[in-house]
Structure formats: C-alpha cells, structure tokens
Amino acid sequence: MPNLTSSPRSRLKVALAGQQNAGKSTLFNALTGARQHIANYPGVTVEKKSGVYVDGDLKVEVVDLPGTYSLTSFSLEERVARDFLLRDKPDVIVNVIDASTLERSLPLTFQLIEMGVPVVAVVNMIDVAGRLGLNVDPDALGARLGVPVIASVGRRGVGIPELRAAIRQTADCAHVRSPNIVDYGALEDAVADIEHRLAGTSVRPAAISPRWLALALLDGGSEAETLLVGPAGEREAVAAAARQARETFEASAGTSASDHIIACRLRHALDTIQASVQDRRQGLPISERIDRVLLNRWLAPLFLLATIWLVYQLSIVQGYELTKVTWPLLASFRNWASSVLPAAGFLNDPFVRAFGLWMVDSVNTLLNYVPIFLILFSLIAILEDSGYMARIAFILDRILKRFGLHGQSTLPMVLAGVFAGGCAVPGVMATKAIPDLRARLATILTVPFMNCLAKVPLYTLLISMFFPDHKGLVLFYLSTITVVVALLVAKLLTVTVLRKMETAPFVMELPHYHLPTLTGVLRRAIDRTWLYVKKVGTIVVAVAAVIYVLLQYPDLSADRIAYFQGRAEAAIAEFHDRMAGNPHAAAVASQERLIDLINVFTAYRAEKLNAGGKSASDALDAAYSSRHPEFVPFLLRSADPNARKAASALKTLADERKTLRREMKEERLTVSILGRIGQALEPVTRFAGFDWRINVALLSSFAARESSVATLGVLFGSDDGEARRLEDRMEAQGQTNYTALTAVSLMLFFALYPPCLATMIMVRLQTASTRWMLFAIAFPTVLGLMVAGTVQLIGTAFALDGLTTISVVYGSALALFVIVGLYRSPREAWRAARSAPSPATTREIPS
Structure with a gap:
C-alpha cells in the first residue's frame, strides 16, 4: 500500500479502472488531452495508454487500465489490471462507474477498495442515467462506500475539475475516509484466519492488502498463490490453509466460496443502490427499444450487412477517390526528390539516386492509403462510440464461436477486408481487444486470409485475362471463399495447435446508445492512423532496403x-x-x-x-x-x-x-539473388503450375502485396518497346505455360499465401513470439501449395476448364463449412445446453 503522508507531492501516479464501456477512455482523454502515449504492457499484447496532466505544482500521470469486470484474473485484461495495481503501486485509483449499470459496476468497486489503495469513484454518464429515470445521489453513494464520489459526464467535460481536486485531496490524505467493506458472512472467520496467517509470515508482499489477498486465496484462483513470496515452505503452508478453509466452507455451505463471495458483493451492491439511487424508470429504455429492432433475429443480419457495406462504400470507395487528390502531391514529392538527388546516368544511376528513389517510392505506397485509413478508423470510432460495435460482436459470436473464434474477432476481420478491401495490419492490431487467448491467436493467424486491398490488382489482372465473360462471378468466389477458408482454418487450429491455450467466455456489456462526439472520433482516427504509419512505415523502409539489395545484386557480368x-x-x-x-x-x-x-x-x-x-x-x-x-x-x-x-x-x-535501361533491369532481375531463388523454387512449385517468374512475383509480394503485379510488369517487359498492356504481354510470352487453370491455382494460392512482411512484424508484436510469426509464414504457404497443387491435379485429370474448376473448389469449401459449422462435439453440446447468450450482459452472477 502506498505510503500516504500529508506533505505536498510533486508527482502522482493515477490508475483509471472500470468495466468496459463505462467511459474510461473519454475521461482519460478529458484529463490528459493530447499528452498521451500508447504502448503495450510488458510481456503482453494488451494496449497500455498513459498520459500526463498538470494540476498547479502537481504533475499527474494517468494510466488507463484495460476494461474489466473483476480482479480475479479470469481473462488477460483482468490479470493485466490486477498486476498493475499490485506491482506498479499507483497513488490513487480512479474507479469509473457507469451510472446506469451500478449493479454490475459496484462489485469491482468493492474489490478495488479491498486492495487498500486510496480510491476515488467517478459515477460517469450521469445524464444517461437521468434520462433512464435513475437519480444517483453522489453524496449518499460516497457515504455508503466510504470514498469520494464524483458525478460526471465525461464526453462533455462535466465533473473533470472536481475529479482533479478529489485526486489531489485523496493523495494528500486530506479527504480519506474509512472505506466500508463487504461483509462475507459465514466466510468471515476463514478470511480472518488467512489474514492472521499472512500477518505472521513473510509471504505477503508489503504492497498488497492482507484482506484482499486472503479473499483472493479463498476465491479459488491459482493465480493468487503466485502472488505469495518468501520461503517455499511458508508459501505452501498458507496456500494449503486457504485450500482447506475453502473446502471446509463449501462442504458446510453447499456452494463454492467463489460463488458466495460474488453473491455477498451483489447483495452489498443492491443495498448500496437502494440507499443512494432513486429509481423512477417507466417503460423500456430507449436503448432496449432500439435493440428490439437492431438485434431482431431476422433483421439483425440485414442491418449488419448494410452497416458493413456502408463502411466500405465510404472508406474504400470514397477513400480511394481521395487518393486521386493525394497521389499528385506524393508524385510531386517524388519529382522533387529526383531533382535534389544526384543526376541519373545514361544507363546506370548513382547508388544514392537509385536507392533514394526506391525508398521514396516505397514510402509513397504507404502514404497513398492514409486517406482510406483515416475514413475507415473514423467510421470504426463512430460504431464503437455509438454502441453498435458491441452489438456486431454479439450478433456474430454465435457463428464465430462454432469455429473457435470470438465475437470480438469481428472488428479485426472487418478491418482486414471481409470484402475486397482493408488491410491485415490494422486487422491484426485490432485483436488486442479479444480477451480469449486461444481465439485471439486464431484470429491473428486467420485475418490475413481476408481480401486486403493490395490483393485486388493481381485478382483483376488474372480475371481480366482468363475470365473476361465471368468477372463478377469469379470475384464473388474469391471475396467469399477467403472468409470460409479463414473460419475453417480457425477451427482446425483451435482443435490442434491451439487446443491447450487459455480460453475465456464471451463477456461484453452492451452499452447504451450514444451520439459520438466529433472530437472523440477525430482523435481516435488520427491516433490509430498515426500508429499505423509509424509502425508500418519503419517496417516498409527496412523491407524496401532488403528487397533492393536482393533485386540488384549480384550485378550483370x-x-x-x-x-x-x-x-x-x-x-x-x-x-x-x-x-x-x-x-x-x-x-x-x-x-x-x-x-x-x-x-x-x-x-x-x-x-x-x-x-x-x-x-x-x-x-x-x-x-x-x-x-x-x-x-x-x-x-x-x-x-x-x-x-x-x-x-x-x-x-x-x-x-x-x-529500352536499354528496361532490358538491363529485366536481365539484372533474372540473375539477382531473388531471381535465382525463384528459379531454384521451380521444382517445388511446378506441380502447382508456377514457373520462376511467378515465384519471383510471389516472393516480392511478401514485402508488399502490390509488388506482385509490378514485378510481373518487369518480368514480362515488352521486347519491341511498345506500350502494350501487361495482360497482352503475359499472354504473348507465357504462351501455353499459363492457362485459366494456372490462374485459378495462382489466385487461390495468393488468397492463402502468408501475409506481407509488415503484417508478419505486427503478428510478432501482437503475439510476442517469433515462433508464432514463423508458423504464420509456414502454415499458409504449405496450405496454399497443397490447395494449388490439388486444383492443378484435379483440373488436369478431369480436363476441367478454369471456371468449372473454381466452381467445384468453391462448392466443396462451402459444403465443408456447413458440415463443420453444424457439427457439435458431445462436450460442446453439453456446454450449449447449460448456457444461453444474453444481450444484456456479462457473466452470470449467482444469487
């Protein structure tokens, strides 16, 4: 527990804790403004947001903890929040409470108070509660809790000055009261006994409240035993005593200690609400009336599809139109860079010029998509702030969990490109929000199968060449089969390599609907876009340098x-x-x-x-x-x-x-390291219909998907110098080597091919594991080659044309999807019979 004194402080560390959708992020932004930093907690992939504000002579660091419903370490977010509170020793905990859901919010408040750290409670969204007919009395609530309580409307800045004052006063011990604690009835004797044992040994860390630790040990979580320190014998003695006390209680009470603790906290919450809240609700709240339409069994899918279509129409289609405005600016920058770099030679350019323009072109490729991402992230922020994003996850959870995924896998898949568009990098970044470790890894490993915007040029090229009369049908096949394959692969991974991973139930509070604020939406969109540019931009520069070397050396003889x-x-x-x-x-x-x-x-x-x-x-x-x-x-x-x-x-x-420079470039590519690798791979890829040229295009696309078509444009350069279309040059030079069957194999392989290097680096960051990054490269490669080889084998054996072949593949994948989706193992059927999802909330609380 922090050492509280009455002397003035110069610095404070404040932790913002609360359940999801309680308005923590809004209060965090209101407190810290633009002085924020986003990173990851050490050793995990959960996002860590910290910021600073100055209150007179006091500098206050604010850390926004992950949203959590308790501190039992049931999920990764709960563990991260608990460990921060115990080990980083904040001076004050600001507990953000949704005023309209006090019954579900207060149990966490009780746990925070039991930790022994000074707490300031913020009853947020007091205006929403008022519209619902709930009149919360902050003074009465503070008297019941024994901690300062501030009423606020975070998105309008109401209550922020009072909150800052309460933080200062609480830290200076000028406003500390004696917090009221929950009475655990028949379990109190066991709590007192464990507290006594903890006091008589050195196993309790000094910063941890003995009552909180005793309750954690009795709650049954093995995680609590890892908090004990000191000699192994003393640790085991205390842990054994807690296990014995728990077993004794459960034998006499007929219920688990964990359920009893939850029930006591719930009763205490109800008593507290009765003494501090006037309930004047009449009829159904507006959010529930809206949900009766948006979550209707038949209408929900239609609204969902319309929403996703609108997001892509505004971001991908209209955002792409904006790139027509920004690209001339980037092209002008390229021309300026060309003018300040050393002059070009007749045949060969100085290294500084060639390498510098290569870097500029690589960065421009990234920056050209910034308008799309700004619009996309703005729309995602609107969906999140309005409350509909939580409903999307709820709607899709029933389907996704059949394949080992999670309701919150929805956003990553949308960002990665459920339809033709998106990008796997923000898709992988968005998996931070998935609390289920197994579902998170399965999502990370499968979102790259989505149709990112960079895959579309190759699809368009091949479809135009080999399926000119069936463009729409083939593009429909490609845009939907990737989702089918992603779900099937997720199911395969969760029952094999991921089967021993830690899981957690789908726990999500459906927030009340809100009108998003312009400031909040713009700040979120700019932050996410800048994070994308900063992380991916550095990766693109590094990759471009490596690819340049591989394509330039060794030089011609x-x-x-x-x-x-x-x-x-x-x-x-x-x-x-x-x-x-x-x-x-x-x-x-x-x-x-x-x-x-x-x-x-x-x-x-x-x-x-x-x-x-x-x-x-x-x-x-x-x-x-x-x-x-x-x-x-x-x-x-x-x-x-x-x-x-x-x-x-x-x-x-x-x-x-x-012409000479183009021919030299083509020949240099042929003898380059990357070109020789492509030729060396031919014995492996020939059965899939790929020659060395396609191999080189695929290898270059590992750096950036767009490079596939650009590389093919170099490999199939025009011999006579005429500006013919790439399709014509490939048809003329490929002759009988490339057929519609080759195109089907290549498109399916490209859909399953490992994601670009920028995405791979993001996989490494999100999983904190090089092993999983390498698996994300190897597994799709093997799968893609198997699919492409099978397509070639079946198509050749039965003399099928390209359209018939891709139709057979699509039908087979769809049939397998239906079979896997409908099948339930006996264990899954038993679980489904015991639980039914409820849109109202969260985990079930025993009475």
Whole structure:
C-alpha cells in the first residue's frame, strides 16, 4: 500500500479502472488531452495508454487500465489490471462507474477498495442515467462506500475539475475516509484466519492488502498463490490453509466460496443502490427499444450487412477517390526528390539516386492509403462510440464461436477486408481487444486470409485475362471463399495447435446508445492512423532496403555490361549523326551535357503528365524555358525545322535509352539473388503450375502485396518497346505455360499465401513470439501449395476448364463449412445446453 503522508507531492501516479464501456477512455482523454502515449504492457499484447496532466505544482500521470469486470484474473485484461495495481503501486485509483449499470459496476468497486489503495469513484454518464429515470445521489453513494464520489459526464467535460481536486485531496490524505467493506458472512472467520496467517509470515508482499489477498486465496484462483513470496515452505503452508478453509466452507455451505463471495458483493451492491439511487424508470429504455429492432433475429443480419457495406462504400470507395487528390502531391514529392538527388546516368544511376528513389517510392505506397485509413478508423470510432460495435460482436459470436473464434474477432476481420478491401495490419492490431487467448491467436493467424486491398490488382489482372465473360462471378468466389477458408482454418487450429491455450467466455456489456462526439472520433482516427504509419512505415523502409539489395545484386557480368554499353554508344553516335550541321548541336557538345539534356527531358515529360489543365502545362513550359533556355528547342514544340529535328533525334535517343535501361533491369532481375531463388523454387512449385517468374512475383509480394503485379510488369517487359498492356504481354510470352487453370491455382494460392512482411512484424508484436510469426509464414504457404497443387491435379485429370474448376473448389469449401459449422462435439453440446447468450450482459452472477 502506498505510503500516504500529508506533505505536498510533486508527482502522482493515477490508475483509471472500470468495466468496459463505462467511459474510461473519454475521461482519460478529458484529463490528459493530447499528452498521451500508447504502448503495450510488458510481456503482453494488451494496449497500455498513459498520459500526463498538470494540476498547479502537481504533475499527474494517468494510466488507463484495460476494461474489466473483476480482479480475479479470469481473462488477460483482468490479470493485466490486477498486476498493475499490485506491482506498479499507483497513488490513487480512479474507479469509473457507469451510472446506469451500478449493479454490475459496484462489485469491482468493492474489490478495488479491498486492495487498500486510496480510491476515488467517478459515477460517469450521469445524464444517461437521468434520462433512464435513475437519480444517483453522489453524496449518499460516497457515504455508503466510504470514498469520494464524483458525478460526471465525461464526453462533455462535466465533473473533470472536481475529479482533479478529489485526486489531489485523496493523495494528500486530506479527504480519506474509512472505506466500508463487504461483509462475507459465514466466510468471515476463514478470511480472518488467512489474514492472521499472512500477518505472521513473510509471504505477503508489503504492497498488497492482507484482506484482499486472503479473499483472493479463498476465491479459488491459482493465480493468487503466485502472488505469495518468501520461503517455499511458508508459501505452501498458507496456500494449503486457504485450500482447506475453502473446502471446509463449501462442504458446510453447499456452494463454492467463489460463488458466495460474488453473491455477498451483489447483495452489498443492491443495498448500496437502494440507499443512494432513486429509481423512477417507466417503460423500456430507449436503448432496449432500439435493440428490439437492431438485434431482431431476422433483421439483425440485414442491418449488419448494410452497416458493413456502408463502411466500405465510404472508406474504400470514397477513400480511394481521395487518393486521386493525394497521389499528385506524393508524385510531386517524388519529382522533387529526383531533382535534389544526384543526376541519373545514361544507363546506370548513382547508388544514392537509385536507392533514394526506391525508398521514396516505397514510402509513397504507404502514404497513398492514409486517406482510406483515416475514413475507415473514423467510421470504426463512430460504431464503437455509438454502441453498435458491441452489438456486431454479439450478433456474430454465435457463428464465430462454432469455429473457435470470438465475437470480438469481428472488428479485426472487418478491418482486414471481409470484402475486397482493408488491410491485415490494422486487422491484426485490432485483436488486442479479444480477451480469449486461444481465439485471439486464431484470429491473428486467420485475418490475413481476408481480401486486403493490395490483393485486388493481381485478382483483376488474372480475371481480366482468363475470365473476361465471368468477372463478377469469379470475384464473388474469391471475396467469399477467403472468409470460409479463414473460419475453417480457425477451427482446425483451435482443435490442434491451439487446443491447450487459455480460453475465456464471451463477456461484453452492451452499452447504451450514444451520439459520438466529433472530437472523440477525430482523435481516435488520427491516433490509430498515426500508429499505423509509424509502425508500418519503419517496417516498409527496412523491407524496401532488403528487397533492393536482393533485386540488384549480384550485378550483370562484365560481358553483358559491355554489350549494353556498346548499344548505348551506338545510340549516342546515331544521335550525333542526326544532329550534324544542326545549329542546336552546340548545346550538347559534350557527353555530360547530353546526359543533362536527357535527364531534363525525362523530368519534363514526367511533370507534363501531372500537369492539370492547359494553364498548368503552359506554366510548366515557361518554367523550363527559364531554367534551361539552351534546351528549349529540344523540349518545346517549334516551327523551326532544326528544332523539330533536334526534338525528334532526342526522342529517339531517349526511347532507346529507356529500352536499354528496361532490358538491363529485366536481365539484372533474372540473375539477382531473388531471381535465382525463384528459379531454384521451380521444382517445388511446378506441380502447382508456377514457373520462376511467378515465384519471383510471389516472393516480392511478401514485402508488399502490390509488388506482385509490378514485378510481373518487369518480368514480362515488352521486347519491341511498345506500350502494350501487361495482360497482352503475359499472354504473348507465357504462351501455353499459363492457362485459366494456372490462374485459378495462382489466385487461390495468393488468397492463402502468408501475409506481407509488415503484417508478419505486427503478428510478432501482437503475439510476442517469433515462433508464432514463423508458423504464420509456414502454415499458409504449405496450405496454399497443397490447395494449388490439388486444383492443378484435379483440373488436369478431369480436363476441367478454369471456371468449372473454381466452381467445384468453391462448392466443396462451402459444403465443408456447413458440415463443420453444424457439427457439435458431445462436450460442446453439453456446454450449449447449460448456457444461453444474453444481450444484456456479462457473466452470470449467482444469487
């Protein structure tokens, strides 16, 4: 217990504790403002939010603990909250209580008071309780609890000054009362005996209240025994005494000690409410009336589908339209970076330039999706703050738990891309909220199967090539089979490698509906987007550097370099021959000036493409005329015959240079480390229909999914320099190697293929385990190759076309999905018979 004195303090540590949806985060934001930090608790994946505010000469650190209903360590969140309170020793606990659900909130309050740390109770959302007909008297409630009680409306800032004052007064012992404790009746003798034993030994840590620890030991949780310290013999003696007392009580009382403790706290809560709350409720509350429609057995799925469709319509479709506005800005930044980096050579660029532009392009790829994520996270914040997100989890829990997942697996799957869109990185990040360890891991390992936005380009390419008359049907197959496969894989994992993982029941308070505040939504969206950019951005830069090396080294042989150099010199010589006698030849008399001209011409054409409208194009011409007057005849249209000849000669040389650079790039890729790896993998992937080119595209897509199509564009470069579509080039060069059956195998493999490296790093962060990260790479790879190989085998053996093959695969997966979903083991059937979900709440409280 903290050492409380009456001397003034300079720093305080305050813990915000309370159940889910009680408004903790809102109060946290109101207290700390923008001075916040988000991290993970050491050794676990639960999010830790801390912030600071200054109250006069006092600096107060506020830690927002995970939402929890008790401190029994039943779930990871409960364990994290309990361990923080016991080991980090906050000076004050601020217990945030939902004024409209006092009956379910107060048992946690009693446990916090029993810990012996000074407590300030905040009865939040007092306005909601008032509208429901519940008039809470803070003074009467404080008298019953024996701790200061503040009434607040967190989202409007009501009660915040009073809360800060109460925190200061409580910490300075100027406002401390004698907290009232729960009377546990027939168990009190056992509590007193264990307290006495704890006092007579050194097994109780100094910071832990003996009464709280005695109750925890009697409650039956083995976790409480791990809190004991000192000699092993003394620890075992105290633990054995608690077990004996518990068994004796249960034999005489006919109920478990745990149930008795819960029942006593519930009775004490009801007595406290009766003395401090006037209940004037009439009729059903508005939230329950809304739920009768939104949670209706038949209407709930329709509202859910409409909500998900609206989220994607606004974020993916409209957000993608915004990228058309932001991309020119990023392209302009790329052009600026190109202008400040060392100038390009004729065939080869200086390393600083090549590597720098590679980095810029990699970062731009990430930043281009920021508008989408800002909108998506804003909409998710609206769903959370309004209270509907909890209803979505409740609606889907019955289905998801059949496959080993959890109601709160819904949000990660939505973020990862239930339909065509989304991203696995925020999907994996969102698994923090799942309290069930087994379901959390199963969700982390399966959300990458969703159709992230970066998978769509490859799907579009292959469908356009091989299924031009059935685009909608094939895209429907792909967009839904991934969800089916994800659920089937989750079921497989939970009954095999995850079967021994710790589980917890689906416990969720359905909050009252609220109108979200603009400030809260924007703050949440910006925080989450910035976290995405910060974490993924660093990863993308690191991955881009590795991929650059793998694609560039080893370089071409001396003979091949000499070959390309000879062609370049011939092209330059042809240019000078065409410029012979031309008065404009003086501007490019030296090799250096010719390279400068080509670079200026290349930059001019790039900026010309981004110029919006005639006025911008004219301004660009004027700018280049001012900066490079000697090159104007080569760049701008002119009636001068010599200028037209000069421009034609330059264009021919620039096109030949472009062709040479592209051919060198393709050949360098073939002999690069990554290219050789792709060729080495052919014996393994050939049975799935993949050659080395597809292997290289898949390997590059491990860094970023979008790289698959970009790499194919390089591998299938045009031999004659014509700007033909990638589909045409692949059809011409692939010949009989690529068929519709190959496309089906590749699309299914790509759907199951391990997620990109950024997602893998996020899996490592969320699981705190390299082993699970490697499993998330190996398992989908093996599964994908098995599926792709089976498709090739069956399609070839029965001479099926691509559409028939993918239809058979889809039908088989759907049939297996139905069978697995309907099947219940005897143990599951017994559990289902004993419990039925209730939208009203939480775990059942014995009477």
